[in-house]
Amino acid sequence: MSTLENLSCPIDAAPLRQDGRMLLCEHGHTYDLAKTGYVNLLPVQNKRSKDPGDSKEMVAARQRFLNQGHYAPIVDAILESWPDPHLVDHVRVLDAGCGEGYYLHEIGDALSNQSIQADSIGLDISKWAVLAASKRSKQIGWIVGSNASLPVPDCRFDVVLCLFGFPVFSEFSRALSDDGVLLLVESGADHLIELRQLLYPTIHDYKPTHSDGVLGFELIKEHTQRFTFCLSSQASIQDLLSMTPHIHKASYEGREAVKQLDSIVLTADVKLRWYRKQKGIYHV
Ligand SMILES: C[S@@+](CC[C@H](N)C(=O)[O-])C[C@H]1O[C@@H](n2cnc3c(N)ncnc32)[C@H](O)[C@@H]1O
Ligand SMILES: [Zn+2]
Numbered sequence: 551m552s553t554l555e556n557l558s559c560p561i562d563a564a565p566l567r568q569d570g571r572m573l574l575c576e577h578g579h580t581y582d583l584a585k586t587g588y589v590n591l592l593p594v595q596n597k598r599s600k601d602p603g604d605s606k607e608m609v610a611a612r613q614r615f616l617n618q619g620h621y622a623p624i625v626d627a628i629l630e631s632w633p634d635p636h637l638v639d640h641v642r643v644l645d646a647g648c649g650e651g652y653y654l655h656e657i658g659d660a661l662s663n664q665s666i667q668a669d670s671i672g673l674d675i676s677k678w679a680v681l682a683a684s685k686r687s688k689q690i691g692w693i694v695g696s697n698a699s700l701p702v703p704d705c706r707f708d709v710v711l712c713l714f715g716f717p718v719f720s721e722f723s724r725a726l727s728d729d730g731v732l733l734l735v736e737s738g739a740d741h742l743i744e745l746r747q748l749l750y751p752t753i754h755d756y757k758p759t760h761s762d763g764v765l766g767f768e769l770i771k772e773h774t775q776r777f778t779f780c781l782s783s784q785a786s787i788q789d790l791l792s793m794t795p796h797i798h799k800a801s802y803e804g805r806e807a808v809k810q811l812d813s814i815v816l817t818a819d820v821k822l823r824w825y826r827k828q829k830g831i832y833h834v
Pocket of ligand 2: 559560561562564575576577578579
């Protein structure tokens with residue numbers, strides 16, 4: 551089975567079919583598969599910049615950091631909290647803003663060890679992220695695209711994952727089947743607090759996102775995953791910094807203080823929230 555089945559043309563939403571190393575729609579729009587197997591379904595007119603999303607350097611830093619396994623407890627927490635109805639023999643998963651593919655790849659492997667076949671698609675607006683992801687796994691379909699306009703038909707997925715990403719709830723609702731679920735993973739109050747204390751003169755109060763609920767979704771499960779991990783080189787500290795917004799927000803003095811470190815023990819504090827789609831809110 552092709553990993554790029556049942557997708558839609560980003561220009562006119564017509565179904566795409568694969569012909570050799572190309573996807574095409576009935577109106578003659580064509581999309582070549584890259585050498586590594588991913589497809590770019592982000593039309594030029596939908597791009598807000600020439601090279602949107604994470605840069606090549608940010609993607610490489612995130613990949614080096616995640617490959618060290620420091621965030622494996624987040625993968626464990628996702629799998630442990632995965633809602634039962636979607637632990638059947640076959641599940642269709644979209645990772646919306648998949649980055650360089652670490653989580654989707656790990657999740658696919660773990661599900662397959664439980665004899666669950668995951669038909670997985672990873673999508674990101676950064677071509678650098680998708681290029682790296684497509685080298686990580688050939689069992690997953692990888693797409694350059696935007697959460698703002700997912701190039702997929704209605705009800706295409708059972709599960710949508712949005713990890714440290716940019717959710718577009720109307721699109722997630724459209725892309726989910728009627729009993730589909732959405733997972734949001736976000737930083738909690740103490741996430742990387744030791745690093746933030748060095749970077750900023752004062753730590754702002756934590757404001758939980760979506761505490762008033764998410765239109766079109768019902769919260770069904772909430773879980774906090776806390777753990778500590780140690781970074782034991784300046785290079786890996788800089789890799790972590792490069793994959794966070796702090797690299798742009800922190801003061802010069804803060805970044806200089808971090809440059810003096812050889813090692814640091816950090817707290818990870820991550821919120822997982824699972825939502826069930828409410829039918830008929832966005833689309834009747
Ligand atoms: C903080 S990173 C998280 C990546 C990955 N989920 C992870 O946790 O490793 C956010 C990702 O969202 C992507 N992104 C930004 N805007 C997007 C959009 N409109 N649609 C899809 N992806 C987007 C970026 O390119 C980046 O890879
Ligand atoms: Zn078309």
